[in-house]
Amino acid sequence: MKKILEVQKIRGGYETPYGFVRAVDGCSLVAYEGEILGIAGESGCGKSTFAHLIIGYVKPPLKVLEGTSIIDNTDIYKLSWTERRTKVWGRLVSVIPQYSMNSLNPTKRIKDLVLDVIREKYRTPPPKDKIIEMARVRFEELGLSDKVLDMYPIELSGGMKQRAVIAISTLLNPKLLIADEPTSALDVSTQKRLLQLLYNLVRRKNIVRTLIMISHDIATLRQICDRMCIMYAGKIVELASTEDIINYPLHPYTKGLINSVVSIEPSLRKKVLKGIPGAPPNLINPPPGCRFHPRCPNALPICYKKEPPLVEINERRYVACWLYAET
Amino acid sequence: MHDALLHVENLTKIFRTGFLGRGRTIIAVDHVTFDLKEGEILALIGESGSGKTTTARMILKLLRPTSGKIFFMGKDIWEIPNKEYWKNVQAVFQDPYASFNPFYKVNRIMRNVLKLLPNNVRNDAVKRIHQVLEQVGLNPEEVLDKRPFELSGGQLQRVLLARCLLVDPRIIIADEPTSMIDASMRVGILNLLKDLSKKEGKSIIFITHDISQAFYVSDRILVMYKGRIVESGPPEKVLFSPEHPYTKRLISDVPKLHERFEL
């Protein structure tokens, strides 16, 4: 399968008055055309920062220290900001940031947002009515009536706003779509419909070729993702197929995470979930060795000293843990 | 009916917005009736706008009902003096960071609640504070002298539960106590609530939008929709043989760990 994204050892973080926060500390990832990949992790693990670093949207206080990101054979960090803005963002890859539905300009109608986005991408943009027509068609395809174009964001429900955001972000059919927590803050039924929409975007309508979805909610991710990547404290600790992550997790953190998911199953009534004791580490001064060792029930002496490398266990299955790596 | 610990009868709250007759009317809570028994965890499930938080605020005497009554141990709560009521009914809220005044250190929230206790108990304050913090699984030295932003959400919620225990209420109203906490720390709080109910005999009203958490933790479930209770019963019945269409839809739309939606 063709690689659409290849990230190598990317490191970046935030300058703060208290020190440098090492939000993403050496992460490598490969995504293939046609797949839906999930990035799971709890708050502060660096998943949103990772998305920014992948597409090269690096503005202070965010700083990228090293690493490469190649999207569809385009080396992002070899391009200037303007080149990224005109050639990459919106065309090659589109990101739907967290809380984006609440960041819509309340004083503009949806169609004006569409015009803003499109005009920015072309040197000589197509005429206004052509753009609106294109938008109308796309909106209908995604289940929004064309009346939405004439409305203001405040007139739309949460679900409709999120759909509009997805529609606008994918107008130019980017090959890769990265959605950061697209379903949080929505009620359960709207979440399900939105997951259906995202699934359709890739599998049925071929509007985007690949989807990367970021979420803290594993039960939601498993509904559409083929593979899942688990992040902890700025590092990728496990990457495997959804089935393997849910049913045969290898990394102690993944195991703990799966064991923390509250799900409606008859067996759950008798089970006592354990969770994971402690709290995630401070990313200005992370612990030496494996970042998870203070909370790990299986910590070995080497875990306190050396960081485990991300090792390929078998085809497309990776773990960063001394239990599975050669010391 | 009146031998239940808490008896809520036809509780209604109507909000009127607008000025002098040109306004809108919102029926937030619509003739809600239910009981809370001693030592049970009752889950109140609803999505935003269902009226669950408004109900909680009325039970806590933070809001006056438009009509209907609430009885605690047979007495109308509005006839019980406030301090006496709050010695018996306490709460933990959703946002741990907003529950603490950022201006003060954590120990202040423990000291404040001592006002509800008689003087003789106050003298023993430090010992009691340490005791309740250990009861919720925290090390007092690590927690009391810190500012709220230095602790994690899970730790803060535990402190808030310890604060409740200081007063030793019969009822704890937990309004979405785990919604803003990470999954790995969430379970600890849910287990703690279970312990407080089974081992300490407290009655807990667990308010949530997450039906899975309600399933894990509660003895009985009430489902609220647009201000009304549409379904009630033990968890197995409500979740595996739901009767109301809203409940049915809610259950089918919730993502489950070991099942995939038909997409």
Place this chain on the structure above:
Amino acid sequence: MMKVSKTRLKHVMGIFVRYKKLLIGTTLVLGILLFCLIGRIVYPVNPRDIAFKDLLPPNPENPLGTDVFGRDVLAQIIHGTLNSLRVGVAAGLIATLIGVIIGAVAGYFGGIIDEVLNLITNTFLVLPTLALLIVIASYVKMRSEWIVAFIIGVTSWPWTARAVRAQVYSLRAREFVDLAKISGLSKFEIIIFEILPNMLSYIVMCFTLQMAGAILSEAGLSAIGLGPSDVVTLGIILRWCIVWEAPRLGAWWWFVPPGLLITLIAVSFLLLNSGLDEIYNPRLRRGIR
């Protein structure tokens, strides 16, 4: 303990370096204070002395020349600045105090109390201060600086009241206020010990703005002859310039400095306020997790 204070000091210095407005504002304010406090010692000339020849341009004996009565202008400026500041601070304190009390009560209690207080606030907002002052001036012949400060303070509080009310109104819905209620704290305990401490930075900013405004108000009042009767302020100097037609006489050394200084004082407090605002913007206050 030493280590803690050292890092704190470094942290505070770091803030100054990064926030230019705060740095410039604070420097200017300190500079002005130094000027009028130390100035009297370094340049001990009595502003009322008619010791010199009148209307002298700047010269070695009188760095800013003399006015139409032969009084040294620099001495007047030094004393005038201090007095203007005193009136400004006093008026600012009065206005802030009234504004905070009215705003906090209106914002916390809401309902009819809020409506009534809003009505009062709006009335004072609309009140023609000048007309009020002319009326008061015609009754109070000898106006001390404190009376002038009082008048300004008692008519300029509405802005603070509104700002404080809005803040209190939003804070009272927060969970920590609910928890305080169910812990048995009384309404006043909640306002004073829970809500107001959270707004300290905001109240300080209100105060700096009120002060800047008060200084300008005093200058304006004095310029039309309604200022303090017994002390020299920058505004009073301007008054003399107007009455004795300094511009026509070409005595730029007399009428330019007071105006310049009034502007400088106001600008420095506004910069200070702006700098404080940048720091206290919640966007920057989130703890690192």
